[in-house]
Amino acid sequence: MHLLNHRLGRLTALLASGGLMLVAQGVQTGSVIGTVKDSATGKFIPGATIVLKTPQGDKQTVSDLNGSFRFQQLPPNDAKLVISAPNHVSASILLRINIDKAAAYDVVLKPIQETGATVVVTAATAVAEPGDTKTGQNFALESVNSLPINNREIRAIASLTPGVSSDSNGITIRGSQATQVQFLVDGADVMDPVTGGPSVRLNEEMLEEVQVVTGGASAEYGRFTGGVVNTTTKSGTNEFSGVFRWDITNPGKWNALAPLQKPLAGANSTVQQYVVSGPVLKDRIFFVVGYRTTSPMTSTPNATTGVDGAGDGINKSFFATRVEERKDIKLDWQISTDHKVFWQYNKTESKRKNVDYATTFAGGSSGTEVLSSQNDTFSYVTFGYLGQITPSLYLNARFNHKKESLGGPGSGGQGGKAIPWIDTQSGTMFDNGFFGSDSDSRPIRTANIDATYFLEAAGSHEIKVGAQLFESQHNAANSQSPTNTFIYFNGFVDPNNHSTAISNRALTPNDTTGGQTFLDVWVPVFGATTKNRIDGYFINDKWKVNKNWAFNLGLRLDTFKSQNDLGVNNFDFKDLSPRLSATYDIYGDNRWVVSYNYSVYVGQVVQGATDSSSVVGNPAEYKYAYLGGDPLLRASWSNTPFFASDPSLFRPYFKTDPNLKTPRMREHIASLRHDDLEGTVWSIAFSKRKWDRFVDDFYTAGDPVSGQATITNKNDPTLTRDYWSVETTYQRVLNSSFSYGFNLTFSSLKGNFEGGQAGASAQTNNYGPTNIPSERLNPYGVLAADQPIQFIGNMTYKTALGKGHFSLSALQFYTSGAPYSKTVTSPSLANPAGAPSYYSGTFTNYTDGRGTFHFPETYRTDVQISYDYPVYNKLSAFARLNITNFFNTQELLNWNTTGGTYTLTQATAANSSYATNYTLPFKAGSSSFGKATSSSNYIAARALNLAVGFRF
Incomplete structure (x- = not known):
């Protein structure tokens, strides 16, 4: 929900990550296109009748002078195409409508040899989708x-x-x-x-x-x-249908245990899912309703991790619980054959209790009163219109409003109005938990409109133009505790006293260093809002020149604006990104298809980063020294803070480069696809990507008057990510019962910028002029997401068994070991002059390059056994047993790689090599370096999930 010590540096780091958002866009429908020819003459047949039978009713058209036909804006589902023409034998095709894809066919009709012959046969050849190289x-x-x-x-x-x-x-x-x-x-x-x-x-x-x-x-x-x-x-259809499904798990009794894993007694649960759909008015109005919940509530056994002042190690058991309900409703109104409107609403309410934030943000939780509650709400609503204006012009308009509220009434620490206390010696937390009952609101509004026009000129063109509007907001005070205060104390007066009462806590008067005793006061601002606005405009032409050649020609313009809580622009800029591709169908029959694509993609900074200099989600923090007396009385603390971090005061020193550009990725793809038209399809694709223009925060020394440093957000030309891959896919349908296949990826990811992880940013610009070598501070090497080899195999077998159907399927996974680096934390440096407090005096020192070492490779086999049984009419029962890690391999996934922290004494600092060149040898953080320390260091042990239910 929030982050403790939510200083500006945490969010500035997010800006450096180059994180992205997406406006309402993309395609949520599919299409069916094709041509009709005479088998004897090879000529196109104009005026042929084409009927597409869909679950929402039949659609009909006729082929044009070129024998072409098309059906657009179709919801994904199974369908049947029936083609007929005078004096020809009709043809029928069973097909699947996929989102953002065209099912394309060349249909050849045979002339009727005898008057009155009306045999319906399956006769068609699938062809490559024109201009599509996704x-x-x-x-x-x-x-x-x-x-x-x-x-x-x-x-x-x-x-x-x-x-x-x-x-x-x-x-x-x-x-x-x-x-x-x-x-x-x-x-x-x-x-x-x-x-x-x-x-x-x-x-x-x-x-x-x-x-x-x-x-x-x-x-x-x-x-x-x-x-x-x-x-x-799902969309509703002309037939009533539904599914009632229960997913049952019982880890404590059914699952195996990984090494170092404790028994999971009490964690059994059943996820209930219900969906019903059908017609309100046949061929016109359709509905879908859905409901999902968990019963009993998700309940995970846990225990407090802190110890009291006596060090007796007593932990208190508790259950972390979650109650969640998901509700859906969707309506489609087919006003006429050419016009359709739709509406959808989704809402999820999640209530969590006994959340142990103390273990995450502090050193441990001393008791159940330190735990927190959190109530979250997620929802979205969509309105839309799909229409055929003329035989060649189609229109799509859509509006979406997504709401996200984290926290709110009933959330926060469970210790009432008590002030949370934190022991500076152990980090253990006492008396109350984190956060208050205020909510963190993150709504998004999007709208888009686009038009598709089909044109015959030097081949056929599918030209789409559109505009996409986006606005996100963020409203958060981010209360850090129910009282917005914390007291830090210096251990216990009598370590043999098992009491953790306030009277037994050591308080050090006049501790202005902040290392032993202090009052930590947070001042959140309520009602402040920040906004981001992105407008996108595009034109795209899928151009089919002939049966062999097709091209995609696209260009996109995006404009970006961001306002802080005072309504002042953080930035205002625009960017262009071309999308170009060529496809060559070697024989014009979809058997061998070669394609090449060059594209540029531009990103957008997440709002958490643009909020960095605002008060939204960034409460001010003040620390006061203890004077003496009752620590619960404000008079016992000084009036002048020895530490102050107020984002509203930093505003003048946070700047954005007027020439800022969004992060960019340039991509080249070359691929070959083969379909033998007899059940085997394989492909191979080579991809090369390069990212640049990452945004980072640059430190500039303090000005002569205020001494305050300036932090400028701008593109850092030294940051990069480089990627290449070779991807191979193979799928074989041997017969109606058995199919198998795999995908295999060889890849390499290198660079000097991870980003994307919370709190991660480039260190390069945080220390002003220094002689820290780049290979120590920010080396180029193998990045964390690198996965050199990845294999996923699949197999499915189906057969009749008794009155029902039995099936067996499996997934086989193989991944090469993930990379890791050996790093240590540097000795403390003096903060750069005038730098904000979040500019740490230490840095992560890479001792042997980035990603030089790798964890072990891993294997895993997952299996499903299922049976479907007809009960009555359309009603059937089913059971599915999923077994993850079927062979229960106990493979090591990773291990402890924590590096140590260096400290330099005054006597040795002058003679240390670190003092002159900042070089540090690797030093393990503990004796467990290179060893597994918890069950999470192993792949998950064998687990069973049983799903049972009914379909109709």
């Missing part, structure tokens, strides 16, 4: 349900795509930072505008399809430099 994958919910995926959350689904790996913040795409991967749900931007990452909670049974765009995106997509995870939810 790389990635589409996952329909049906295929997801048939695989052993315990967590069907959209990030877990996306992780099955080649080129997708992860860092400490989440999934990354082709070497990007996690904050540069964008998430859309039904066109709504569901990102957290402050930190990046998705902030929506979905009912998994509401999903229809998840599309992962790893590269080659058209100009319609913008404000990211990684990739896009584009999700659509």
Whole structure:
């Protein structure tokens, strides 16, 4: 929810991460296109009747003079295409409509040899989608349900795509930072505008399809430099349908334990999911409603980790609980064949109790009163219109409003009005927990309108133009405790006394160093708001020259504005990004397709970074020395702070370079795809990416009058990320019962800028003029998200068994070891003159380069066993057993890499090499360096998830 010690440096670091957001954009529908020819003459057939049978009713058109036909703006689902023409045998095609894809066919009709013959056959050849060079994958919910995926959350689904790996913040795409991967749900931007990452909670049974765009995106997509995870939810149909599903887990009894893992008794739960859909008015109005909850509530056993002054080591047991409800409703109104409007609402309410923030932000929690509660709300609403204005012109308009509220009434420390106390010796916290009951609000409003025009000139063109408007806001006071105060004390008076009462806590008078005893007062500002505004404009032409050649020509313009809480602009600039590609279908039959893509993508700074010099989410902090007397009385503390950090006072010293540009990524992709039209499809793609124009904070020495340093946010030309990959995919459908395949990725990610992680930024510019070598301070090397080899294999077998159907599926994972660096913390340096307090006097020293060492490689096999049984009419029952890490391999994933902290005495400092060249040898932080210290150092042990339910 918040961060303790929320000083400006924490958020300035986020600016350096180059994190991104995405406006309402992308495509949430698919299309069916094609041509009709005579088999005898090879000529196009104009006037052929084409009927597309969809779950929302039939759509009909006729082929034009060139034999072409198209159906646009179709919700993803299964469909059937029926083509007929006078004196010809009709043809029918079963197909799948995918989001942001065109199902393209060349249909050849045979002349009727005898009068009256009306045989319907399946006869068509799939062809390459004109001008489309996107790389990635589409996952329909049906295929997801048939695989052993315990967590069907959209990030877990996306992780099955080649080129997708992860860092400490989440999934990354082709070497990007996690904050540069964008998430859309039904066109709504569901990102957290402050930190990046998705902030929506979905009912998994509401999903229809998840599309992962790893590269080659058209100009319609913008404000990211990684990739896009584009999700659509179910739409109602002419038939009533539904699913009731219960996912049951019992880790304490069903799961194995990893090394060092404690038993998980009491953590059993059942996730309930209900979805019902159908017609309100056949062929016209459709609905979907969904509900998801967990019963009993999620309950995780835990224990306080702090010890009292006697050091008796007594920890108090407790259960961390979560109650969460997710609600969905969606309506589609097909006004006429050519015009449709839709509305969708999603809301999630999450209530957590006994959250142990003390263990995260302090040294440990002494008792249950130190725990906190947190109530969060996430929701979004979408209105939209899809229309065919003329046979060649289509219009799409959409408005989204996403709300995100962290905290609020009922949140905060559970110790009532007590002041939290923190022991400076152990870090243990007493009497109350973190945060107050105020909320952190992060709404986003987006709107877009685009028009698609089909033109025949030197081939065929699909020209799309559009405008996308985005605005995010942030309103947060960020109370740090229920009283907005903390008392830090110096251990205990009598270590043999088992009492932790206030009378037994050691308080040191006149401690102006702040190292032993002080009153820490936070002053939040309520009602302040910051805003970010992004306007995007694009034009994109998918141009099919002939049956062999196609091109994509796109250009995008983005404008960026940011206002602080005083309404003053942080920055105001614009950027262009071209998207160009060529596709060559060697024989014109979709068997062998070669493509090349060159694209430029520009990012956008997360709002948490643009807030850095505002009071939003940044309470002022003041520290006062203890004078003596009752520590709970304000009179016992000095009136003059020995430390002050007030963001409102730093405003004049935070500047933005007028020539600032957003982070940029330039991409080249070359690929070859082969489809033998008999059940085997494989592809190979080479990708090369380079990022630059990362934003960092530059320190400038204090001015002569105030002595205050200036911090300027600008592009740092020394920061870079470089990535290349070779991705191979293979999928074989052997028969109706058995299929298998794999994807294999070889890649390399190097650079000198991690970013994207909370609190991470380049150290290069934080110390003013120094002689710290760059190879020690910020070396170029292997970055944390590097994944040299990644393999994911899949297998599915289905067969009739009794009255039902049995299926067995498996996923095989292999990943090469992740990189790590040997680092140590430098001795304390004097803060640069006039630098704000958050400019630390220490830095992370790389002793052997970046990413020089690697953790072990890992293997894992996941298995699903399932059975579907028909009960009555359309009603069927199902059971799915997912077994993660089927063979229960106890592989080491990583180990403790903590480096030590150097201290220099006055006697040795003058003779230390560090004093002259800042070189430090590696020093382990503890005797456990290079060893596993917890169960999280191993891959997760075998776990079982049982899903049972009914479909109709």
